Amino acid sequence: MRAATQRGAAVAGLSILLALTLPAAEQGRKNPAERLPDQSIIYCLTAERRGRLVEAAMLLGLSRPGSTPDRLLLRSGTVDVLNWPSSAPDSFRQTCDALRAADSSAAAAPASGLGARSIAPVLISGAAVAILTFILVEWRLVRDRRRATAERLRANGVQFRRSVRTYVSQQLSTVTSRPDAVACLTHHDDLRSEVAKALLDEPRSSTAARALAMLMDTTMLTALTTAKTRSSPEWTTTMRALTDWALHVEVAVERLARAVEKWPRRDLSTGSGTAVGR
Structure with missing residues (x-):
């Protein structure tokens, strides 16, 4: 008798939990931008990280050369970087996740791995992007x-x-x-x-x-x-x-x-x- 009562209470509790969580999940599917964690938006859109965020989007092929820390040239059009999470949430999430993962890997790396060897690939990739952008602009002119x-x-x-x-x-x-x-x-x-x-x-x-x-x-x-x-x-x-x-x-x-x-x-x-x- 006691086991049946406990099973009934568990079923009732589960029903209440589903009733509370399903509408929120459905709303999240209808509004993808609202599912973005606040910490991701705050982390990636701070002034000191916007430049790196835009550079990450270019390296991932999500934006075109000529993007700045204020204006982003996406494949679908030009957007304000601060409005990126609401204008194109999927590309923002992908770029921000990649940036946070890169920062986490750098922070978790041993001290001996930091320094010139760890920063060299970043400098090389940044220089390559800058050179290619310059060549493209000059060619178009x-x-x-x-x-x-x-x-x-x-x-x-x-x-x-x-x-x-x-x-x-x-x-x-x-x-x-x-x-x-x-x-x-x-x-x-x-x-x-x-x-x-x-x-x-x-x-x-x-x-x-x-x-x-x-x-x-x-x-x-x-x-x-x-x-x-x-x-x-x-x-x-x-x-x-x-x-x-x-x-x-x-x-x-x-x-x-x-x-x-x-x-x-x-x-x-x-x-x-x-x-x-x-």
């Missing part, structure tokens, strides 16, 4: 600069060809008065400046040298600046030659723009690497 140069080359090439086409069209018209070549020469100077800059950046580039040589064709420049009567025998031929010249210049500049974009490359004339613009 050079890439963006070369893309901007290529776009300017293309735009000036198109403007030059259109100005020559307009000039020739006006010359061929019997209605309009004789036009001048001021617009053609202006766009020619702009394009020559951009091609010259590209040649300075890549002095061994045969593509840039060909584009500049074609652009500075003295015969075509003389035809632009020298007035001829419309009744002269070579007048029509000269107008057609000007149109073809402007088109060929634009094609050469487009090849140069593509070569500028495809970086890093080396000119075939240097004896190694890939030919620029071929």
Whole structure:
């Protein structure tokens, strides 16, 4: 009789315990951020550990280069480090647990293991991350600069060809008065400046040298600046030659723009690497 009473009391106690704990567990599943222990948040988000926390996230592949102790560049977006536990609790828990485990291992290590040998891997990994970040940033800056140069080359090439086409069209018209070549020469100077800059950046580039040589064709420049009567025998031929010249210049500049974009490359004339613009 006494054993039955004890079993009944145990069942009742267990039922009460389950009734109290199951709702809390269910609430924890619905709100993962609330399950984070307060001590983890306090430990990992203190001012002196935020930098190491962000570095740990980068080493674990959870954040992107460029993160700071204040702003974290997660794969899913940018978050404030102080809001990380609520914004991305899973990645915060993983990073914080790893940091606490690393600190615990370091604290439990024997005194003989501390010092230069224990800190060397951390310094090496930190230096490697810094170097890789620097290289990536510099590479992106050079890439963006070369893309901007290529776009300017293309735009000036198109403007030059259109100005020559307009000039020739006006010359061929019997209605309009004789036009001048001021617009053609202006766009020619702009394009020559951009091609010259590209040649300075890549002095061994045969593509840039060909584009500049074609652009500075003295015969075509003389035809632009020298007035001829419309009744002269070579007048029509000269107008057609000007149109073809402007088109060929634009094609050469487009090849140069593509070569500028495809970086890093080396000119075939240097004896190694890939030919620029071929």
